[in-house]
Amino acid sequence: MEHHSNIVPWQMLCERTGAILKVIPMNKEGELVMEEYAELLSDKTKLVFCNHVSNALGTINPIAEIIKKAHGVGAAVLIDGAQAAPHIVADVQALDVDFYTCSAHKMCGPTGVGILYGKEEWLKKLPPYQGGGEMIVEVTFEKTTYADLPHKFEAGTPNICGGIAFGAALDYMHQIGFKDIAGYEAELLDYATQELLKIEGLKIYGTAKNKTSVISFNIEGIHPYDIGTILG
Numbered sequence: 001m002e003h004h005s006n007i008v009p010w011q012m013l014c015e016r017t018g019a020i021l022k023v024i025p026m027n028k029e030g031e032l033v034m035e036e037y038a039e040l041l042s043d044k045t046k047l048v049f050c051n052h053v054s055n056a057l058g059t060i061n062p063i064a065e066i067i068k069k070a071h072g073v074g075a076a077v078l079i080d081g082a083q084a085a086p087h088i089v090a091d092v093q094a095l096d097v098d099f100y101t102c103s104a105h106k107m108c109g110p111t112g113v114g115i116l117y118g119k120e121e122w123l124k125k126l127p128p129y130q131g132g133g134e135m136i137v138e139v140t141f142e143k144t145t146y147a148d149l150p151h152k153f154e155a156g157t158p159n160i161c162g163g164i165a166f167g168a169a170l171d172y173m174h175q176i177g178f179k180d181i182a183g184y185e186a187e188l189l190d191y192a193t194q195e196l197l198k199i200e201g202l203k204i205y206g207t208a209k210n211k212t213s214v215i216s217f218n219i220e221g222i223h224p225y226d227i228g229t230i231l232g
């Protein structure tokens, strides 16, 4: 269900700090098993993370409930919104999520640029993860003072072109309207699912009750690479 980008960094963090990574199981439909999630939480849990929508299965995760339960044990929550952002508008303040991330390339924008939303209290507490120009107030050989948010996290000459292009992509999506996009995609998803299931030997992976327009499938006896190449 998770993209590597929401697994690998946490494994690296575990190696560095000795933290333990625990995985919420999912059922055959491709939904998180919420009862098991509740059992995994304890006062030792520091951070809970998952995607809002799975790029592999299309599952929409019940993030409001996930966030509420995590906060109940004092854990922070990071939601990977890369696959969700083009399909669902997440109200980060109503959700009370601590961190929410999106990638521009999933929203008609360029590669190598994205969004990190974080609660101000967290971003103030976190140290810069890179050092360089632009992110400082004052530098001497003895000591550096960092600039205010968000510049503290923007070391070096930024990806200016990427930022402008992402802005244009978001304006374009807003012009069409996120509600209309979601409605049209839901129609396509229903139609495609219905038609695909008419193909003999076709099995869809990811049949969550709550899903967006992603369909993963296999056709018995045909290598997925061949199908992918032909359809591509």
Ligand SMILES: Cc1ncc(COP(=O)(O)O)c(C=O)c1O
Pocket: 003, 005, 006, 051, 053, 054, 055, 080, 081, 082, 083, 103, 104, 106, 114
């Ligand atoms: C759910 C999800 N998370 C993360 C990513 C990776 O984003 P990036 O390559 O911008 O880090 C993707 C796909 O690109 C994705 O679908």
